[in-house]
Amino acid sequence: MNRSSSELPRIVVIGGGFAGINVAKALKDTAAEIDLIDKRNYHLFQPLLYQVATGELDPANIAAPIRKILWKQKNVHVALGEVTAVDFDQKLVRFDGGELDYDYLVIATGAQQSYFGHDEFREHAPGLKSIDDALEIRRRLFLAFEEAEWEADEEARRKILTFVIVGGGPTGVELAGAIKEVATETLPREFRNIHSGMARVILVDGGPRLVGPMPEDLSARAKKVLEKMGVEIQLNVHVNDVTEAGVVIGDETIQAENVFWAAGVQGQDLAKTFNTEVDRGSRVVVGPDLSVPGHPEVFVVGDAAHATDAKTGKPVPGLAQGAIQTGRFIAEIIKSEIAGNAPQERPQFSYYDKGSMAMIGRGNAIAAVGKVHYGGILGWLSWNVLHVMFLVGYRNRFKVMLDWCWNYVWKTRRSRLITGDPKVHIKKLYSEHQKTDTK
Helix, strand or coil: CCCCCCCCCEEEEECCCHHHHHHHHHCCCCCCEEEEEECCCEEECHHHHHHHHCCCCCHHHHEEEHHHHHCCCCCEEEEECCEEEEECCCCEEEECCEEEECCEEEECCCEEECCCCCHHHHHCCCCCCCHHHHHHHHHHHHHHHHHHHHECCHHHHHHHCEEEEECCCHHHHHHHHHHHHHHHHHCCCCCCCCCCCCCEEEEECCCCCCCCCCCHHHHHHHHHHHHHHCCEEECCCCEEEEECCEEEECCEEEECCEEEECCCEEECHHHHHCCCCECCCCCEECCCCCEECCEEEEEECHHHEECECCCCCCECCCCHHHHHHHHHHHHHHHHHHHHCCCCCCCCCCCCCCCCEEEEEECCEEEEEECCEEEEHHHHHHHHHHHHHHHCCCHHHHHHHHHHHHHHHHHCCCCCCCCCCCCCCCCCCECCHHHHHHHC
16 A cells, blocks of 8 residues: 555554553544544453453453544544554555555564464363453353352362462462452352352462462462462462363372363564564563564564563563553654654663552452562552542443442342353252251
8 A cells, every 4th residue: 555755654552451551542632543443342441351251340341442543533543453464665564355555564463372383272171361261261250150069070170179370470369369269258158059168279389489479478478378378379380281070290290171271472463474573482582672673663562572671670560550651752753763762772661660459358468669569458458449440431440449348348249141062961850858967
């Protein structure tokens, strides 16, 4: 697609996550045409996916249509499509709806679940990076209790109600705590043959402690709280296999029908097709200005980038705040260059750490803000306030706060629809005589 020199410069943004959306919004008053392409029509707040997976929130509460977010911005055009190739030399982006040329390209494709070279684990251990993933975990979680309610074979029941979470980062910790709450506080009141002590929740991680990026005192606190809740924690262990029978750790097999993967992320497969350097996690290695070496008009931001803090030399973390900051940073570079007032040398990106938090359980979270570390109910309130602020739209914020208050007071979860295959597989059905004996 060729354009005359009189036309406005074109900026193509691939991805509608935090990085891509913030690039587009920061270029609101720029004399340029912006095309934002995403394979989904919504922006997703991934940190709350675990609450969709455990029935606390509806999917629509943590997502917003990209067109709705940007509808007032006249210089933005949104396209639904999946990018299949990028030609840096020809300055072309090819996707399943056609192709676009560009003057600037922003790659903000985010990350996907990493199985560390064992993609065969995916069938038996779904990850948690999309709404589809969350709904699949929710389906398996609540279906397990439906099956266990009528399963008379004790060995089969134990296997059904054993939940293994692989990965002790924030997602794994939050998911483990939430599943334990569902098993002990929410569901036993509604079932006749299940009590609060039946479900077994196991959290495994290859590192020496939980939530490794956070301070050690908070890591120890998270471990203590989870263990008090009844979560079993295994550290310094590596998963060798995940099968229909369960998880193989070393020579031990944990019999479990429900295994959930939260052990790591990697860049999208598209990055492997670029003629540039990528790291072991399929993230594009970028320069100090977040551009691709040799292609100053191409930027990679957010989880798609292997970026280094120019001041500290440390990797930029794959968090929402990192995506937002990198997106706004390169938008300022593009804006100044289009306006013709750019400095002789581009600025170098430096990450500002606003702190980190992780939910552990009902009324309990850990938080590190600078040198201040705290947890408990204060951490829980801080976590809630911060995450509500990141949500897009006042309706979503209000609905989420309302659901959180309702669930906190009544210890319930209302979003518990079992989607997909609802078939219950029972080895030995309870009889009326057995039910009478268990009372």
